[in-house]
Amino acid sequence: MFKLIKIAFLGAIGMVFAATAYADFTFVSWGGAYTMSQQKGYIDTWGPVKDGSTKVSVENYNGGLGEVKAQVESGNVTWDVVDILPVDAINGCDEGLLEELDFSSWEKAPNGDSFLDSIPENGTGVSGTISPCAAPQIWWTYVVIFDPKAFPGKKPKRMKDFFDVEKFPGKRGVHTWPQAILEMALVADGVKPNKVNKILQSTGGTDRAFAKLEELKGHVVHWSAGAQPLELVSSGEVVMSIVYNGRAGAAILSEGASFDYIWEGQVLDGDWVAIPKGSKNKAEAIEFLKHATTCASQAEQAKYITYGPMRSCGNDIIKKNEPWFHNGIAVLPHMPTTKKRMKKSVVTDPVWWADHNAELKEQWAAWMAGNK
């Protein structure tokens, strides 16, 4: 009996070592449906993975630069590609935690646009990448959803309805950090979406947003993990909630949930992919990123999640081939990046947020403490 246990134990250890030795490429992302879309969209379709010469091991993390910084500073970089937010891409590049990329030889768009030119306006006022270290991934948004059954009469349509607890009574679900909610408050206060960043960044802009938020005080349930708001809305804990649009899209398209969106005032933010400085497989990582950012890969990923491809050529493929979602449903009604919806959207300004993140997070925490 003991011998058997011993053999099993040693075998298990051996397998662990074999697996680590075999996994020679580490891709780090957020987990869940999003990582699944990356897996199917461009990891499984990558040449070296298809012919079995390389195994990509996928790890999850919670965002932020903490791990990357620790790895780079200790000289033991175990991640090869990491999926990060714009703020972290900019900061990480500034602090030398990420490798700079030379995009000149990356795939051109079918219409002849260079790689960077095929990424339209992204909120920094210029097209292309936000940082020389960041390759494009997807646009995701903070969007408001509600359960249509909760409003038998008139349904909320605009951002100001989310802030109007008289006309649409009930609790609202809001996340525990200040990003997006401040922009939404300004939209609700009557600012045109394309003017929001300008107003927010001018003197008194954040005060105006917080003043508008006073109207929500006492009517908010705070969530901290992306799956919570869907649960909050479907269980009736709240009548509307801010959610990540991809989560809502997945619930509707794959699980048949019935949510409606309020697209006006949605706040777009990007996800980028980057290589930690000193990656042991830098050359391979660059080849991987080139594959991950082709028009075809960008479109392929949208078969599994409703985040918008950053390269417009990815969008073109989807439009031509609807219904595009993997189970045969049209995906564009749930995509945040159609032309019509983009006009009503705010694109978050990562540079400004990088400057004001800590300060506003503290103000927002103080606001939450008073939300009783």
Next chain:
Amino acid sequence: MNQAAKAEILTTDGIPLKVSLRRAERINKFRAFALVLPLTLFIIITFVIPIIAMLTRSVDDKQINTVFPKTFELYKQWDRKELPTEEMYATMFGEIVNADKRAIGKASTRMNYSKSGWKSLIKKSKRKFKKIKEGPYKEQMIAVDKRWGEIGFWKALGEMADPITFGYFLNAVDLKYDSNKEIIRQPENRRIYNYTWYKTVKISVLVTLFCLILGYPIAYLLATLPLKYSNLLMIFVLLPFWTSLLVRTVSWIIILMKKGVFNSILVWAGIIADENRMQLIYNETGTLIAMTQILLPFMVLPLYAVMKTISPTYMRAALNLGAHPMHAFYRIYMPQTVPGISAGGLLVFVLAIGYFITPELVGGADGQLIGHWIAYHLKSTLNWGLCAALGTILLVVMLALYWVYNKVVGIENIKLG
């Protein structure tokens, strides 16, 4: 032969016994040392060094001073009433242009803690200053970005002028340095840490208390019931131990939410009306309930271990001599369980004060305890100085508690069984 040599006792091979013994002892000592060496190294590497690193990081402001040494020199002579002189502008210009890219990136992150906006200002300047060939620099710098003409940015340098700073500790309790390095309070809408400290300690104390109230009778039953019942009970205590923390946390959400199990039972039983369902989760109540349940075994096990050693004859003797059961319990039994109460209490409190994931998930806005802020600054703002300061305060609070405990109860009175 002289006197000294005669006095020495020799072993059979002619070496003085003293020397021989010393040699043998040395080998033994060495062997003993070799045995504890791995553990000693382990403790030094995983415990002592990180704590020292944390303590130094909480006051270390060297990095920024190596990037802008001359500017800070000039800052000390500046009157801080009007915009700085051309000389100071020129020095700042030179230090930005000549700085190593990585070093200035780190510096700009640091500067941004003292005033929001420095980060992008430095970054933009580093990019655009290359085009400026010669002075005067003041106007040209302001032309690149008008923030160079705001006195507030220059004054914010004051906080960082010294290589050793207590600024992080001040920030950790809602204070800060002004431009003259005098201590002032943070603006009112940013004061959050004192409130968080208060909330963290309050929740930890309450959770410890609830664990004691709930755990004491369970431990008593465990220690006194016949073996076949107590074993079963023990499994009930240990079962949560073997269940994933996340599963237990999420289960509480399902039980306590508005349309959850608990509220629905109350509605079904007619105790509350359907529209008056209680808000039991995403607030402090939820945090307290979930944390108490999760930390309960840490109270029960030490209590049980101590109670198991208390002989029932003491209680019997007390009752026999005519004491009321309550009185006997209070005077005879409870004092003997103090070591267990102390051990469990400290254990639960220490775990609770640094708790992170459960309050985050079930606490809503109330779930952001001090652990949340440490994680936030560690990951999002990269303000590791503030993290270190928060961590150090946490450590000091624990040590202070330990000291008080030692004075009041005595540390020899702590027992895990």
